[in-house]
Amino acid sequence: MxxxxxxxxxxxxxxxLSAWRRIARNWGLxxxxxxxxxxxxxxxxxxxxxxxxxxxDFTPKAGIEGSPWVGFExxxxxxxxxxxxxxxxxxxxxxxxxxxxxxxxxxxxxLAMNQIRVKRFKQTLQVATYLPHFISTVVMVGMLLVWxxxxxxxxxxxxxxxxxxxxxxxxxxxxxFQSIYVWSDVWQHAGWDSIIYIAALAAxxxxxxEAATVDGAGKWQKIKYIDIPxxxxxxxxxxxxxxxxxxxxxxxxxxxxxxxLNTMVSEIIATYVYKxxxxxxxxxxxxxxGLFNNVINFVLxxxxxxxxxxxxxxxxx
Amino acid sequence: MASLGSIKRQVTWNDLIxxxxxxxxxxxxxxIVIYPLYFIIIASFSNPTEVANGKVWFVPSxxxxxxxxxxxxxxxxxxxxxxxxxxxxxxxxxxxxxxxxAAYALSRRDLVGRKLITFYFxxxxxxxxxxxxxxxxxxxxxxxxxxxxMVLPFSVAxxxxxxxxxxxxxxxxxxILDAAQIDGCGNLRFFFQIALPLSKAVLAVxxxxxAVSQWNAYFNALVYIRNxxxxxxxxxxxxxxxxxxxxxxxxxxxxxxxxxxLSELMKYAVIIISTVPIMCVYPFVQKYFSQGVMIGxxxx
Numbered sequence: 001m002x003x004x005x006x007x008x009x010x011x012x013x014x015x016x017l018s019a020w021r022r023i024a025r026n027w028g029l030x031x032x033x034x035x036x037x038x039x040x041x042x043x044x045x046x047x048x049x050x051x052x053x054x055x056x057d058f059t060p061k062a063g064i065e066g067s068p069w070v071g072f073e074x075x076x077x078x079x080x081x082x083x084x085x086x087x088x089x090x091x092x093x094x095x096x097x098x099x100x101x102x103x104x105x106x107x108x109x110x111l112a113m114n115q116i117r118v119k120r121f122k123q124t125l126q127v128a129t130y131l132p133h134f135i136s137t138v139v140m141v142g143m144l145l146v147w148x149x150x151x152x153x154x155x156x157x158x159x160x161x162x163x164x165x166x167x168x169x170x171x172x173x174x175x176x177f178q179s180i181y182v183w184s185d186v187w188q189h190a191g192w193d194s195i196i197y198i199a200a201l202a203a204x205x206x207x208x209x210e211a212a213t214v215d216g217a218g219k220w221q222k223i224k225y226i227d228i229p230x231x232x233x234x235x236x237x238x239x240x241x242x243x244x245x246x247x248x249x250x251x252x253x254x255x256x257x258x259x260x261l262n263t264m265v266s267e268i269i270a271t272y273v274y275k276x277x278x279x280x281x282x283x284x285x286x287x288x289x290g291l292f293n294n295v296i297n298f299v300l301x302x303x304x305x306x307x308x309x310x311x312x313x314x315x316x317x
Numbered sequence: 318m319a320s321l322g323s324i325k326r327q328v329t330w331n332d333l334i335x336x337x338x339x340x341x342x343x344x345x346x347x348x349i350v351i352y353p354l355y356f357i358i359i360a361s362f363s364n365p366t367e368v369a370n371g372k373v374w375f376v377p378s379x380x381x382x383x384x385x386x387x388x389x390x391x392x393x394x395x396x397x398x399x400x401x402x403x404x405x406x407x408x409x410x411x412x413x414x415x416x417x418x419a420a421y422a423l424s425r426r427d428l429v430g431r432k433l434i435t436f437y438f439x440x441x442x443x444x445x446x447x448x449x450x451x452x453x454x455x456x457x458x459x460x461x462x463x464x465x466x467m468v469l470p471f472s473v474a475x476x477x478x479x480x481x482x483x484x485x486x487x488x489x490x491x492x493i494l495d496a497a498q499i500d501g502c503g504n505l506r507f508f509f510q511i512a513l514p515l516s517k518a519v520l521a522v523x524x525x526x527x528a529v530s531q532w533n534a535y536f537n538a539l540v541y542i543r544n545x546x547x548x549x550x551x552x553x554x555x556x557x558x559x560x561x562x563x564x565x566x567x568x569x570x571x572x573x574x575x576x577x578x579l580s581e582l583m584k585y586a587v588i589i590i591s592t593v594p595i596m597c598v599y600p601f602v603q604k605y606f607s608q609g610v611m612i613g614x615x616x617x
Contacts, residue, residue: 023430036419039472043451043458044445048445112342131354134529142559219335252535277448294445298444
């Protein structure tokens, strides 16, 4: 027994030694990692240490360490504020709307492109639907303002074409904000998002289609029984990833689309954090709201990942 | 035999309907995507009054280049343009220099601590310090309102690392590395002289991603840049396209009307000159997309 224990000890030591030797031999790899690791440490991990200002009365003068602790005071302030309910409602509803509306289109587009046999037309369609993805958020919102202007835009002109002389200003309608946001996103990104499905479809074994043809299957049946089942795993992974990010609505587009007429539906957590933090200098409150959102998001992601692990083999980590 | 023939006829009949619907929908999609963009182009060359009166549908009406002439006079636009070009080029170089080597190292199975280091990267995709703590970190490092804040601190892109790592993992045969190591080739030399030249596809794709996001970047500049001389294009055109929307509408009289007309026209021109350059990059990189890079994205 004693000899065996000693043997184990020795082998552990040996393992350590050989690990050290492998590290030393591969020093070049660690050098290659160094810039990324260092930058991530400085600008992502150090800020995590700064999260404590959410529990302090932070002033830049006193610094992170010098500021006094106040516990959950800022969280209480936030939860007692009149805005808290609408912030959550706005964030979650906008996110769910995007998720539901944005999810099927790329799949649909990929299935359609996969069927087009005229090569020229297929290429044109592909390039055309990818292009809007390269438009910046600022330009996208600028174009929305131009298109949807009731007096001079496409929307106004179309309305006049149908005899409506004074179409409602949908840019100023709170009720239209979410739809404009979501559908312009679909317009901009559905083509690009379909790439991943097109790549997946390219991997379908052609003999499956041949066998289906021999069995008398038409194009509808081939899509239904071959293409769609084949896309399902990819679709599930992407859905999981997006569902785990429900609290993370992008700041940029919402902020740019905000105007005094729609803030009651367009104020989301990200824009609120920016406004109270960077514009009104309520640093600790802003950090608390941001942290709260971040934690919910993190927990959500773990839950979703766990659920998908149970359902099958597809999980993120 | 007769029944087989009728089945066959039915199948082709169904497929015909299928094709009509398929091409019909595809053409509608194509129009929905292209026409609004085309409208911006023709509107930028048209008299704004004609646009407002609904006269511009297929070709410019009362052709003019006044909008483009007007943007020539806005010097802040050209400062922004110059800054964005510098940020994009430098940001892409730094992005590649930081992310690609890390991705290669992480793709090596003999890297001791590979799992832990991978976790160190992946974790930041799901959790971070948040806006305010990051803001003060940037200030503490003295990067606030400097040129470098636009290209250095946020250059690590974990998503790009994952794509490149998967690419290295699946397309560099282990045999090459073994042979090179037997010949006494070190890791650094192997990376620079063998791995990189074999990985042009993934370099091109990551460079495209980085360049597009740099060109379109807006949030970091909004938070960290105050100096007018450092502002990127997106921040400048935001003022022209969105913030000043209301301002042009004030005042009456001919001069005010003319100003309003020009500002309307200028918007179309600004949209075009700020978007065309980055769209031009895409066709050069498109051919690399087929080379297994997107598959890497799925697996990652």
